[in-house]
Amino acid sequence: MDALVAQLQMQYRNYTVSLYQQGFLDDQFTELKKLQDDASPDFVAEVLSLFFEDCVKLIGNMARALDQTGTVDFSQVGASVHQLKGSSSSVGAKRVKGLCITFKEYCEANNYEGCVRCLQQVDIEFKALQTKLQDMFNLEKQIIQAGGKVPQVDIN
Amino acid sequence: MTVEHDIEAMDQFPVGMRVLAVDDDQTCLRILETLLHRCQYHVTTTDKAQTALELLRENKNKFDLVISDVDMPDMDGFKLLERVGLEMDSPVIMLSAHSDPKYVMKGVKHGACDYMLKPVRIEELKNIWQHVVRKSKFKKMKSIVTNGESEGNSDQNGVRANRKRKDQSEEEDEDEEEEEEQERGNEKKPRVIWTRELHNKFLAAVDHVGVKNAVPKKILELMNVDNLTRENVGSHLQKFRLALKKINNEANMAAANSHFTQMSSLKGLGSFHHYRPTPLGSSQFHGGAATMRHYPSNRTFAGMFPHFKSSLPRNHNDGGYMLQGKPFPSLETLHITNNNNNKAFPSFTSPQSSPLVASSNHLVLEGHQQSSFPSFSPHLEINKRLEDWSNAVYSNNIPQSNVHSKPDALEWNMDTTKTTSFCRDTDFGSSNAAQADFLDPFQMKQQHENILDPMTVAELSRSSSADEGLFMGQQKLENNFMASDAGSLDDIVNSMMTQV
Numbered sequence A: 001m002d003a004l005v006a007q008l009q010m011q012y013r014n015y016t017v018s019l020y021q022q023g024f025l026d027d028q029f030t031e032l033k034k035l036q037d038d039a040s041p042d043f044v045a046e047v048l049s050l051f052f053e054d055c056v057k058l059i060g061n062m063a064r065a066l067d068q069t070g071t072v073d074f075s076q077v078g079a080s081v082h083q084l085k086g087s088s089s090s091v092g093a094k095r096v097k098g099l100c101i102t103f104k105e106y107c108e109a110n111n112y113e114g115c116v117r118c119l120q121q122v123d124i125e126f127k128a129l130q131t132k133l134q135d136m137f138n139l140e141k142q143i144i145q146a147g148g149k150v151p152q153v154d155i156n
Numbered sequence B: 001m002t003v004e005h006d007i008e009a010m011d012q013f014p015v016g017m018r019v020l021a022v023d024d025d026q027t028c029l030r031i032l033e034t035l036l037h038r039c040q041y042h043v044t045t046t047d048k049a050q051t052a053l054e055l056l057r058e059n060k061n062k063f064d065l066v067i068s069d070v071d072m073p074d075m076d077g078f079k080l081l082e083r084v085g086l087e088m089d090s091p092v093i094m095l096s097a098h099s100d101p102k103y104v105m106k107g108v109k110h111g112a113c114d115y116m117l118k119p120v121r122i123e124e125l126k127n128i129w130q131h132v133v134r135k136s137k138f139k140k141m142k143s144i145v146t147n148g149e150s151e152g153n154s155d156q157n158g159v160r161a162n163r164k165r166k167d168q169s170e171e172e173d174e175d176e177e178e179e180e181e182q183e184r185g186n187e188k189k190p191r192v193i194w195t196r197e198l199h200n201k202f203l204a205a206v207d208h209v210g211v212k213n214a215v216p217k218k219i220l221e222l223m224n225v226d227n228l229t230r231e232n233v234g235s236h237l238q239k240f241r242l243a244l245k246k247i248n249n250e251a252n253m254a255a256a257n258s259h260f261t262q263m264s265s266l267k268g269l270g271s272f273h274h275y276r277p278t279p280l281g282s283s284q285f286h287g288g289a290a291t292m293r294h295y296p297s298n299r300t301f302a303g304m305f306p307h308f309k310s311s312l313p314r315n316h317n318d319g320g321y322m323l324q325g326k327p328f329p330s331l332e333t334l335h336i337t338n339n340n341n342n343k344a345f346p347s348f349t350s351p352q353s354s355p356l357v358a359s360s361n362h363l364v365l366e367g368h369q370q371s372s373f374p375s376f377s378p379h380l381e382i383n384k385r386l387e388d389w390s391n392a393v394y395s396n397n398i399p400q401s402n403v404h405s406k407p408d409a410l411e412w413n414m415d416t417t418k419t420t421s422f423c424r425d426t427d428f429g430s431s432n433a434a435q436a437d438f439l440d441p442f443q444m445k446q447q448h449e450n451i452l453d454p455m456t457v458a459e460l461s462r463s464s465s466a467d468e469g470l471f472m473g474q475q476k477l478e479n480n481f482m483a484s485d486a487g488s489l490d491d492i493v494n495s496m497m498t499q500v
Helices: A002-021 A027-035 A043-066 A074-091 A094-108 A112-145 B003-012 B026-038 B049-058 B077-087 B101-109 B122-126 B129-147 B158-181 B196-209 B216-223 B230-253 B258-267 B291-298 B300-304 B306-311 B350-358 B378-395 B406-415 B420-424 B454-463 B466-480 B487-497
Strands: B018-022 B042-046 B065-069 B092-096 B114-117
Touching (some): A002 A112, A027 A074, A074 A094, B018 B049, B026 B042, B042 B049
Parallel strands (some): B092 B114
């Protein structure tokens, strides 16, 4: 089993590093991982699932706000974007956070097309992140099932 | 809370500090909660500002500190901040993803102790306890002033009194803290701990010779305590005297006698009748200018001088800190709750809080209504007062950070040993009390307790790092202008702003 564990661990390491390198995750995610310990072994997974729930909710809000016939309430959109920015920065969802910054600017400029574009992108990004993280968590599970420990990945 | 319990709690502090975290974003809230747990604080969370307020109102002393997000759907974070300031006088830290300085400014104006940006890092949270300490020290000082007795010496400049008060509290703090918290000021020589017993001996000795005749040598002899030097006694006596004067000044400042009765009813003290109801000059209280503001925002004074508040003339809402003659918010706006931190005033708990809170604008007077007070045994009163003072003083061991006046401005960084940001965030809260006039008299080099006058603050803000500067700027502003929760004071704030 050791070979399998080792292999899985290497896979896990590589995968995690790639997520950082591709800009999906940043240091804040590393910080979150540090908070995970024996007392709260699923902390990161819990927080991330809360985050994804928030994403769905906020994206829904934004879509509704942007979908109005007549005048769009950009401040409302902006409020949701702001919140998403806050939570994405707290979990280390780098790409999502970056998008939020751009999104916010469009809101402030009352740029409808810009906002709609950003909204679509945010949707794509968060789903992509969700998939990636899911894969990462799955790898973790496999390692544990194979009797190994999830390695601490050092991101340089 | 008993004094012993308080001291015990202080021993562990900041471990177990009770924090209330409010954020409508569940992701952030969860992370914050975990981070706070990691700092070994005791955490309660809620995603609604309204719930938070209810929790706080349920028991004003339930939480040491509140951390709140700025953007919340059910209530603006700043409003929550104001409410907490008015009603509970707890330190509140704002949290936001907005890094825009104007939000930070708003936070400061509304009385926030601190403003953090999301994502919050654990390092920042590790130092938030300083705000609790600062505030309670502030309150402690106020209690010292209120507890102290006056000798009927109304000429005493409020500044000196203030300094004295700070000295006392500082010394007490230091003494207390030394053992518990690894004194911030390690460079100081070991201090004499003025325990209650020791202080009582001191009081007895003073009483014996008479306050006016009290000289350190005599007192020392009478006390007959080993390892006590004449210098120890001398400095303690000095503080004692200043406290008395301070009290006296404040008493004089009080328009009505109401607070005297209040105080006396609280403590069962006869009364502090030496107070002469002379109108208070702005000089009476240290720092005429700046300090008023923080009163409501700072909320410490409210706790400290509940009785003073009502009786003070218009411009001395908060224990007589004047804001350059500017109109003060009515007393209603100042939260009158005695304290957030019972530790500071073990003697002032229940009896005091209800009258204070109940009648926002006028304290129920129970006794001497006349402006001239019958004289009474100063000794007795002094002793009792000092007892309170010493109770307050050493029951509340939280170290406080004051900022040294100008020359010492840079010292803080050295002074605060354990807590880096502690010194950096000089005790604007507590120093508010002894603001502007507090320059030279207050040469107390207590570890980190220095009063930072506005100029110094400005200098410090300029000289320190960006972060610190921001802090100080914030702090300073907080100190220097009226509570913004009194809406009408916004222009005062603005005018004050130019100081910075």
